[in-house]
Amino acid sequence: MPQLAQRMSRAKPSVIMQIADKAKRLKADGRDIISFSIGVPNFLPGEHVYAAARDALAKDSGQYGSNRGTDALLDAFLQHIEKLGLTGYGRANCSTGIGAKHILYNLGEALLDEGDVIMFPAPYWTTYMDIAEILNATAVELPCPASQNYKLTPAQLDAALSQHKPKVFLFNNPSNPTGMVYTGEEIAALAEVLVKHPETWIITDDIYNRMLFDGLKYTNFVQFRPELRERTVFVDSLSKTYGMPGWRVGFLVGPESVAKAATTLNSNHITGLPEVVTAAAIAALSGPQDVPTEKCAEFQAKRDIVMGAMNAIPGVVCPRPQGAFYVFPDVSCAFGKSHNGKKIENDVDFCSLLLEAKGVACVPGSAFGEPKALRISYTCPTPQLAPGLARIQEFFAELN
Numbered sequence: 178m179p180q181l182a183q184r185m186s187r188a189k190p191s192v193i194m195q196i197a198d199k200a201k202r203l204k205a206d207g208r209d210i211i212s213f214s215i216g217v218p219n220f221l222p223g224e225h226v227y228a229a230a231r232d233a234l235a236k237d238s239g240q241y242g243s244n245r246g247t248d249a250l251l252d253a254f255l256q257h258i259e260k261l262g263l264t265g266y267g268r269a270n271c272s273t274g275i276g277a278k279h280i281l282y283n284l285g286e287a288l289l290d291e292g293d294v295i296m297f298p299a300p301y302w303t304t305y306m307d308i309a310e311i312l313n314a315t316a317v318e319l320p321c322p323a324s325q326n327y328k329l330t331p332a333q334l335d336a337a338l339s340q341h342k343p344k345v346f347l348f349n350n351p352s353n354p355t356g357m358v359y360t361g362e363e364i365a366a367l368a369e370v371l372v373k374h375p376e377t378w379i380i381t382d383d384i385y386n387r388m389l390f391d392g393l394k395y396t397n398f399v400q401f402r403p404e405l406r407e408r409t410v411f412v413d414s415l416s417k418t419y420g421m422p423g424w425r426v427g428f429l430v431g432p433e434s435v436a437k438a439a440t441t442l443n444s445n446h447i448t449g450l451p452e453v454v455t456a457a458a459i460a461a462l463s464g465p466q467d468v469p470t471e472k473c474a475e476f477q478a479k480r481d482i483v484m485g486a487m488n489a490i491p492g493v494v495c496p497r498p499q500g501a502f503y504v505f506p507d508v509s510c511a512f513g514k515s516h517n518g519k520k521i522e523n524d525v526d527f528c529s530l531l532l533e534a535k536g537v538a539c540v541p542g543s544a545f546g547e548p549k550a551l552r553i554s555y556t557c558p559t560p561q562l563a564p565g566l567a568r569i570q571e572f573f574a575e576l577n
């Protein structure tokens with residue numbers, strides 16, 4: 178019997194998808210389930226995006242597309258990131274892919290050989306670890322617990338870069354799973370450290386860059402230390418900002434050599450983005466920005482509701498997120514206690530008992546490298562939010 182490749186023993190299905198599937202199964206069995214598990218935006222892009230897609234369909238050439246992305250798409254992306262303050266890049270600095278996940282996978286293949294070190298702060302988005310494992314790279318986590326607001330400090334970064342000399346430092350701001358956003362001063366201080374370690378590529382996976390609250394502005398290392406541009410790659414996506422996760426559009430901008438490498442990989446697996454998707458993406462990036470703006474305000478209001486509920490639970494420690502649509506409470510105060518006679522040893526027990534007893538699905542923090550916490554994704558329809566949070570409060574009140 179032939180065997181699968183060895184790398185498949187390291188590849189695991191996404192934990193988040195497994196929980197979402199369990200919640201779906203319970204719902205199909207007739208249970209009243211409120212899902213705070215999956216990080217989907219739960220809104221659709223504006224009508225202009227569908228109009229552009231229909232128009233492209235009517236004019237379809239039926240041909241293969243560009244490996245890098247069409248000029249019109251790259252130009253729309255470049256104009257979009259200029260508004261973020263990322264200026265001075267051209268088409269040769271860009272590439273596209275089937276969502277940011279594919280872009281990150283391409284970057285892993287382009288930058289990491291087997292055994293190379295990739296370093297990232299923990300909590301981290303689950304896929305970082307999965308990609309490292311598939312590529313047989315060595316992942317080094319930098320623990321950033323709730324007590325340091327889930328944020329990396331410059332001293333911690335400096336020590337870790339000196340010790341591990343990673344090939345790649347992967348950074349994510351705003352963060353999935355914590356929703357934390359680094360201020361301009363914090364990014365500037367980390368940039369000062371990064372310039373001292375020229376052997377390391379820097380990836381900023383900043384796909385939630387338009388979802389910032391409380392008047393905060395997105396910033397990137399290259400704005401403070403332009404010399405970092407030659408080894409920094411910024412990753413973006415339409416999935417969350419525009420409510421287009423199923424359209425699968427991701428981007429990178431960075432050094433020409435890296436954009437070219439990602440484009441070569443595209444030529445070997447995906448070829449390029451479909452024409453209709455490209456037209457929809459251009460419309461999203463260049464058209465009216467009302468939907469993302471409205472949704473961002475809505476998420477900020479929901480963040481406040483979730484924080485109100487978390488702060489009212491004795492023992493729960495919950496740093497206040499300022500972006501994306503996640504809250505990441507440290508619920509370790511519940512460990513060692515029981516619910517209806519069932520003992521909670523850890524985050525996985527907590528989440529599975531919460532789902533069974535109260536029908537609320539959250540993702541255990543261990544999926545993100547922080548086993549004291551759980552992730553609440555608050556993109557559910559607004560009428561479900563308060564009842565879901567009330568059930569979590571009830572669950573805590575019933576622990577003994």
Ligand SMILES: Cc1ncc(COP(=O)(O)O)c(C=O)c1O
Pocket residue numbers: 216275276277278279302349352353382384413414415416422426427
């Ligand atoms: C931090 C982060 N990066 C990348 C992605 C992947 O996004 P895409 O849908 O563009 O593949 C996600 C999706 O959850 C994410 O949270």
